[in-house]
Amino acid sequence: MPNLTFMADYKHIWYSQIAAINNPSINFLSAPFGADNGPGFGWQDVDVVKFGVEWRASEISTFRAGYSYNTSPIESADVMLNILAPGVAQHHFSAGATYKLTDNIDIEVAGIYVPESTVSGSELPFVGNPAHNVKIGMEQFDITVGFKYRLD
Numbered sequence: 001m002p003n004l005t006f007m008a009d010y011k012h013i014w015y016s017q018i019a020a021i022n023n024p025s026i027n028f029l030s031a032p033f034g035a036d037n038g039p040g041f042g043w044q045d046v047d048v049v050k051f052g053v054e055w056r057a058s059e060i061s062t063f064r065a066g067y068s069y070n071t072s073p074i075e076s077a078d079v080m081l082n083i084l085a086p087g088v089a090q091h092h093f094s095a096g097a098t099y100k101l102t103d104n105i106d107i108e109v110a111g112i113y114v115p116e117s118t119v120s121g122s123e124l125p126f127v128g129n130p131a132h133n134v135k136i137g138m139e140q141f142d143i144t145v146g147f148k149y150r151l152d
């Protein structure tokens with residue numbers, strides 16, 4: 001089927017190579033942020049798998065859909081500091097279309113939905129403060145409309 005394309009992709013993200021991202025947040029008393037042994041966000045390495053399909057329905061219209069899954073970089077021990085960057089989303093769904101208005105102009109629309117993912121854990125232990133449970137989460141929705149002009 002020359003008008004149909006299937007795509008698959010895998011990648012591994014090495015957060016463990018960056019101390020400020022990978023170091024555990026519990027290190028907050030050992031050194032300043034950014035130091036080799038200082039606190040970090042506690043992010044673990046992530047594996048990402050993506051699948052997509054593109055259907056060129058006609059000379060003027062193309063449709064796309066995709067799905068992506070990644071392991072969560074954040075464990076419960078590092079929840080509190082990750083309030084600043086709650087990168088816990090794991091499932092991503094996308095769809096889009098291109099419509100050729102003229103030989104030089106296309107209109108494109110796309111949408112992405114990321115259902116809510118959450119991680120829970122305890123606050124970092126501070127002197128005199130009882131630890132409370134902290135829950136972080138993220139949900140995303142995005143719509144894009146674009147115009148493409150080809151210079152010939």
